Amino acid sequence: MSASVTITERGSGTQRKGRRSGGGKPEGAQADSQKSHSTATGALNWLVVPALVLFLVFAIVPLVGVLVLSFTDWDGIGAINFNGVENWLRYFSDPSMYKALGLTFLIMVLTWVIQTPISLLLGTFTAGSQKYRALLAVLYFLPLLLSSAAIAIAYKALLDPNFGLAAGLHMPILAQDWLGQPQLALGVVIFVVSWQFIPFHTLIYQGGVRQIPKSLYEAASIDGAGRVKQFFYITVPQLKYTIITSSTLMVVGAVTYFDMIFVLTGGGPGNATRNLALDMYLTGFKANQMGQASVTAVILVVLGLGIALWLQRLGGKDKNGSQLEGM
């Protein structure tokens, strides 16, 4: 962050402080900034057209389509017949739906609990300027270069009880029924998801940590704070918005998690790893019940949007707020 930005932030910071005590929204500040750009916005509005059209065609139109289809018994091939709320009633009376929903939340929570601390620590570690850290950062980054399908196929081969890792390393302890026992299979899924995405979140945290001004740490060490205290009282609070961003990506990603699980377990054994997104695919494209699958799709959209909004709320309504107040 450059010096000039810090100065302006300081200015708006004090202004905002005054308004917050008065209970008003920072509308004045927004209007100010719009006025100063008003000549440019007219032309800029047009630049939004391609993106808006793409968004309309590939996001809004299908979304409405799915909503309509959720009231039909379409099999993907024949005629589309409306059957009222039948799909919705069947959906909410189906115990396997609650299982899939519960599983989706379980995967979401567990992957978040595992990924966040590890990414935060790795991010803080790799943010240092030492050479060996840069080298390690590159290594940590590797899983991100692989596609989900490739990762799933590789893990499937590694976990094969007869010809996998156990045989290769001569370690019989590794010859478990990894993908055959419900709990183990779920554990494997959560492990592989974390393994795949920790590098990405590490990268986000690394960027976040590098933005924290050195002067904060200098001041803290003069005051006698050790590395652990600096981490908890400076690094973590300063990363508030980074944590929210990373968590939003993790949680919303977990809701729609599909490709890796599809290739790795196909939802099995039984229904042990069949989360909502996979359930939607299997119902729609394997069992040919597009109407029923559309119900799941609508629920996924609502769930994903709801959670994302809730997480944004956690960050406070005041998006323009600075974490560098008083600097």
Added chain:
Amino acid sequence: MEHKTTSRRSFLTLAGLAPLAVWGLSACGTSGPGGDSGAAGSASMWSLTGPPGETIRKNSIDTFNKANADTQVKLTLFQNDAFKTKIKTAIGAGEAPTMIYGWGGGGLKSYAQANQVLDLTSWLEENPKVKDKLFPSAFGAATIDGKIYALPNETVAPIILFFNKALFEKAGAQPPKTWDELMALSKTFNDLGIAPISLAGQSRWTSMMWLELMFDRVGGPEVFNDIFAGKANAWSNPAAIEALTKIQELVSANGFIKGFNSITADSNADQALLYTGKAAMMLHGAWTYGGMKADGGDFVPGGNLGWVDFPTVTGGKGDAKNGVGNPGQYMSISSKATAEEVDTAKKYFAEGLLSPAEVTAWIESGAVPIVVGIEDQLAATEDKDFLTYVYNSAKDAPNFQQSWDQALSPTAAEALLNNIDQLFTKSITPEKFASNMDATIGK
């Protein structure tokens, strides 16, 4: 204020532009392989990539196209799983190719019921030569309500009980003729520290093959025929419950290799277990012969691979010669095709599919085409023992049941695979399995 007017105006313009853009995009979409045919008489075909089918199909079409300048066939190839999704979407959107590759059974039934494929019955009656050269049993999976909607082609692949001769010699045992012998062998091999049966349980359809044969051996073909016909509670047939119970007994007796639910068929790990001597038996499709021959080193050429008919069950109704598996592959004609395209497709069906050159190519690839009277050709091959066995078991089978996941509707098939998975992990009882499946009848 000025800012507001701009935004309203741009929104109006946007509203005007959006339909245009949608039109532009959808216009791109219509030029798929379905609508794209060069000359009036040319027809399109979608088929699968991968050896040996890909090369055989390409050569067959090249030959046909050279001989028929006016009626060209344009071939587009897809990878198997991608094809299954793609073809459904294309047919649903009315953009199917003229000739549609498939597996008959429940999938074909859904196309036929939606009037997406042509009824070929009268055409086959007018052209008995086309029909009579093929195995009669192959037409079962192409027939819906007495009408034939697809022409069987390519090869037959029955499910066969393979065994490792060297391991049986080591154990001093004979391949099983009855279910009781199979249960006894399970103990024999477990005592020797060898897995009795290799199974790629994670793939689910592999476990399904055990059900297909056990239902037949216990209750005869009628049990599944009732299910296929959609009779209420057909899965709860006492014979079905007995077959399911027997299979769970085999699971409990550690008949299947430890950790079978983590083994997948796509990596051919189940075949590797048999040829590396880790497992003594394997129930699998005839198509695995080629794979074991290629990957198993000396296993197949050295005569270590054995095969037998699936064991009978004491007191069971099923004939030991009854077979299950893939009775063939199927080619249908889209009902959306023009008259010229249909004529070209029929011409190719009559002259191209399973032409003498194609038959030879299939046999050279180590498979048995569904053509009668090829005994001599099979006997002249390197793999004559195996191919003749496959040919005879397909030709002589009193009943040849198509694989259930192809025969049933996609909805029922998906539920079936899911429940089989739970049956083999003993998460559900045979009765629960039956009631779960009864709920899918008619869907």
